[in-house]
Amino acid sequence: MLSTVLAVRAASCMAPKSYHLDFANLPGSELRRAPDGWHAIVPLGGAKHRLWLSKLPASGCAVTIDLPLEANLELRLQATRRFWRALEHRPLGTPPLALPALKRRRLILALRALDGWQQGNSYRQIAQGLFGSHRIADRGWKTDDLRSRTIRLVKLGRRLMRLRCRALLHKGRRRNDSS
Numbered sequence: 135m136l137s138t139v140l141a142v143r144a145a146s147c148m149a150p151k152s153y154h155l156d157f158a159n160l161p162g163s164e165l166r167r168a169p170d171g172w173h174a175i176v177p178l179g180g181a182k183h184r185l186w187l188s189k190l191p192a193s194g195c196a197v198t199i200d201l202p203l204e205a206n207l208e209l210r211l212q213a214t215r216r217f218w219r220a221l222e223h224r225p226l227g228t229p230p231l232a233l234p235a236l237k238r239r240r241l242i243l244a245l246r247a248l249d250g251w252q253q254g255n256s257y258r259q260i261a262q263g264l265f266g267s268h269r270i271a272d273r274g275w276k277t278d279d280l281r282s283r284t285i286r287l288v289k290l291g292r293r294l295m296r297l298r299c300r301a302l303l304h305k306g307r308r309r310n311d312s313s
Contacts, residue, residue, distance in 0.1 A: 138213035139184045141200040142174075144191035153221050156193045165190075179220030181229070183213070240287075241294070247284060248291025257284045 157165055157174055164175040172187040191197055199214050201207060216226045233241070243264055250260035261284040262270050271278055 138206065138209045139173075139186050140210065140213055140217060141202075142185045142187050142191075142197050143189070143200060145196040145198040153197055154194045155191075155197050157187070157190060158193065178217070179223070179226050181216065181220065181226055183217045183220065185217075240290075244287045244290040244294060246291075247287035248295060251288045251291070257281055257288070260284050260288065 157163070157172070157176075160174075160176055162177045166173045170186075170188075172190050174185040174187065176183045176185060199217070201210050201214065216229070219226050246264060247260050250263055255263070258270060258275055258281070261280045264284065264287070265280055269280060275281055
């Protein structure tokens with residue numbers, strides 16, 4: 135699963151309740167040096183939190199997280215909140231990039247419908263493969279709700295293919311907020 139990387143650095147001032155992390159000695163964590171700084175994977179609260187540090191803070195130093203004002207701010211805020219909740223030994227909530235079950239199911243159906251369409255199957259055949267033959271009426275196919283749903287799923291699958299599945303990575307975002 136994809137995750138958001140948080141930029142962590144040594145705190146320049148101490149807050150009343152600061153978090154002191156010793157990145158070199160966190161149990162179960164992975165710390166790697168790279169040309170751009172340090173990369174850490176810290177397992178806390180049942181999740182793996184991915185952190186980036188330009189410099190490794192001194193052992194036991196209070197830390198802060200940088201949140202740049204950019205397009206992924208909302209995802210970083212959610213990831214920061216999950217990391218903070220893990221430090222507090224509280225339930226984490228849902229991962230920032232998790233898709234709701236119904237949306238995930240719809241995207242799976244859309245991709246399956248696209249596969250059927252690309253193999254030259256009719257909408258009726260695609261619907262039978264997706265929903266089962268027993269749900270497809272013998273008469274009245276042109277007005278059947280499953281026909282309309284199948285056509286919409288194929289269109290969604292084609293749109294995902296054209297967008298190279300970017301819609302999967304940007305859960306719930308709309309092109310503009312007025313729609």
